[in-house]
Amino acid sequence: MNSFQYVTAHTPDEAVSLIGKNGRYLAGGIDLLGEMKDYIVSPDVVVNVKGMSQPTELGTILLPTGVTNTANCQIGASVTVAEIAAHEDLKKVLPGLIEAASEIGSPQIRNVATLAGNLLQHSRCWYYRQPDIVCLKRGGDMCHAHEGENKYHSLFTGCACLSPVVSNLSVIFAALDVAIKVKRAGKTETLSIAEFYQEAWKNPQTHNSLNPEDFLLTASIPLKRTRSAYRQVSEKSEFDWAMVSCAAAGNVANGKITNVRVALGAVAPVPYMVEAAHHFLEGKSLTDENASKAADLILKDAKPLAHNGYKVPLAHTLIRRTLLALNP
Amino acid sequence: MAAWPNPSEVLGKPATRLDAEAKVTGRAKYTYDVQPEGWLYGMILRSKWAAAKVTKIDLSKAQAMPGVKAAILTGGENRTVRYYGQELAAIAATTKQACLDALRAIEVTAEPLPFVVKEDDAMKPDSPRVFEKSPNVSDPSVREDGHVDDAMASAAVVCEAELRTQIQLHHPLETHGNVVWIQNDHATVWASTQGISSVRDSLNGAAGIPQSNIQVLCDYMGGGFGSKFGAGAHGRIAADLSKAAGAPVKLMLNRLEQGLAVGNRPSSIQKVKFAADKDGKLLAADVENHGSPGIGGGGQTAGGGGGANISMPYIYRFPNSRSKQFGVALNTGASTAFRAPGHPPASFSTESMMDELAVKLGMDPVEFRLLNDPDGTRQEEYRDGRDKFGWAAKYKKPGSDPGPIKTGVGCAGGTWGGGGGGTKAEVQINSDGTVEMRCGTQDLGTGSRTVIAMVAAEAFGLHPSDITVKIGDTNLPPSGGSGGSSTTASVAPAIWDTCQKALETLQQQTGVADARGANWSDACKKLGVTPLSAQGQWQKGLSSGGAGGVNFAEVEVDTETGFIRLKKIVAVHDCGLIVNPLTTTSQINGGITSGIGYALYEERVMDRYTGLMLNNNFDSYKIPNIADMPDIEVILHNKPERGVIGIGEPAVIPVAGAIANAVANAIGVRIHSLPITPAKVLAALGKVPNVTTV
């Protein structure tokens, strides 16, 4: 890697003040250090944000005791994926989140990976990660995946870069309608998951909507959806990203689903959602037939590439299974 | 003729590895850990092009950088490079970062040339040529017996398919590399190798040092699977760097280099046609194979003795057979021997077709094999394995499970040569009763140290932990490379012979009639000041060649996601005289793991347009992990009358065929190419919309 300055920040304000124009925040380092070693990114400053003592919310899972319709669970940026996966009380109110966290990588990775790092991890496209290829995302002049080896790439395209979002947490967060609190230009802003990733649709050189100096503080999860589920399929059982993942959340009463949200991962630069599917499902019972129709609606605009057509039936299955898993 | 004791006291009883503790505590020193005084890091600059005409390599900036002690060219400036990863220049420097910085400061001027990295492209008449003077597709090697066309025409059943196997990478956990220290006219080399003598031989003349002045050491090594013979281009480069820098140089490859430049298992595209009569007797086989060894067209190590050729037709007796094999050159790194070269792809295709025939004939696949496999050993293994696996209850009509998640079973067989020879050994017995065995072999991971100690303990009536074992040093009595599953069959007889000679001398010299066991220390005391030393060598009658093995696999396939869960593998192997059941089982477990990777996960992916490899790390070159392992049951068939045989390679051969058959049995359609991924399962089931496979 290229040489860089290493500094430790103790508060978000300090982190933002240290980051400069070409700096990077370092949390667990799983993603960042790999990119630096392969010269994919070469920051001049690396700001260690792991050990921030203030504010305490950065390292905490705050779950209100009496869960009400308006309550939120708040998880700090530096909470590890393993801490989320092992949280017994979260399991009761947000089972889908626990499922999504438990499927990330392997135990070793979950122990180190943080919430912020997981949401902000960069593209896994193998052209992007190849040390000797400079594709569009890295500032080169073309996307090699359009014509090349696109087995793991997006189904929903229309954008210049075909690399999909692969963060498990992004997918379940989309279904749970999570709000992300970010420190931006001296202020605290709140972004929906759609807003958090939409820039990646538009600008092939980005992985999400954060500016390099923006600092992620917390994720706030509404608890009003009492049912949630997450399903994924990878080629291997561990140590592998999902080929497709799906998350769903909603309320089920008297056999009918309301307030439902369904998101797909690894098929688009953002967690992919289709409003028409939500409208269709509203008030319906979660039968295989209805789940299947919802899957048809979600996959209507899929445009398979030469090598990723398998993602269509796979996504269809995962949507059906995830929705059916919402039934109590 | 020499013979093993019967009954035995030590041989055949499970013994933990003598070095187990050293390995798990980190005390065992691998080449990676060797740090001679004043050592430097060595690194190689490699071609970024799949093919290019290099006209200039400017080292001057690199040379001037802090910490850089040597910067050299590895093959002149004006040259044509033919694959991504080919060596161009090298650096020795005081730190890893200094090396990395210097590599990036080397300026290479080159003109990119047309290239081809995919077999199907290279076989087209208008493809760019890998070698200007010869076409990409070689002349075929042809073998023909009987009257294939007539037999096909008269057969009751014929099955035909194109089967494909991928390029598999060795990826030993310890990457390739050496620490080389040239001092005056001597070289000391710590090598991660499966053949210390082969390293010495291949370094002959490197940096001007004659073979006789080269000492190669290898106490521990982290896997080779056939790819770690000789010092490699990187070994000679390390020698040149050490000479230029006047210091020891450690040059270990990184994971990317490991995938590019030190070998792989050749691919195969096999057009296979088998025929049988109405009673299920095989009549004919017709095979046409196009396999790629990259830029390695032939020679000793390319793919293991013959480019990309595979052992077809495999194991069964076909009265009429024809095989035509073509090599396909590609602008990719050369193949090299890989655990049972030529066999796993042959077993996969043959056994796939055998199951297709059995289904067409309405025969049970095991019965069909028993009818056609000429080998008595495998017949026994099929019968034994079938019962332990519970075949009769598990085998059903392909695809007949109701519901989306379907189970299936399959079986497959393999054969291997093995055998031993060419090893000398020495023992020193001291008056305090201590014993030191010396042999210039190496431990590829098969437990050579422990095997040596066990054989000596058997001879002297001692415990294996009483024996000190010295291996991995070319100054010791020579032995061969650890290849062809020949190490134990070569070494154990030499140790036995040596110990028998020593025992005889000891008994003569001391007058103790039986110096073994309880009498050992008294007899040794009588030796006095001068230790006893004896030499011996491999003898006939203690080892033999030829091995057969069969696998049974059970899988569960989710037909809606394509995901395959391996439930069980039963492996039955002929093991000759089992020296150590623990290390034998461990070899078979390892072979199965590698076979599972071949069957389900591993594949080198080249990019057609850049000519570069895309899956250069373990996130995308998918090797199986513990979570992917099924329940494995290893059944050893002990045949002491055969003497010691090899098991390392036989273990891997039938795995992919058995898994492929189990998948086909589960879902009712066959997947004709490895690895069998969820995407291929969904495609085979007709569930994937508009896929164009290019």
Ligand SMILES: Cc1cc2nc3c(=O)[nH]c(=O)nc-3n(C[C@H](O)[C@H](O)[C@H](O)COP(=O)(O)OP(=O)(O)OC[C@H]3O[C@@H](n4cnc5c(N)ncnc54)[C@H](O)[C@@H]3O)c2cc1C
């Ligand atoms: C083999 C393997 C398998 C994997 N499988 C999966 C999987 O199945 N699913 C999955 O979701 N992930 C998977 N991952 C990815 C892994 O989860 C992420 O790399 C990890 O979560 C990153 O977290 P980190 O804390 O190490 O982040 P870092 O590497 O430290 O940071 C990642 C990015 O976030 C930025 N960042 C960190 N904190 C902040 C902050 N507070 N504000 C702003 N920016 C910040 C960093 O600058 C960097 O760009 C896998 C990784 C590996 C190696």
Ligand code: SF4
């Ligand atoms: S998909 Fe995106 S990251 Fe991959 S090659 Fe194309 S531009 Fe680069």
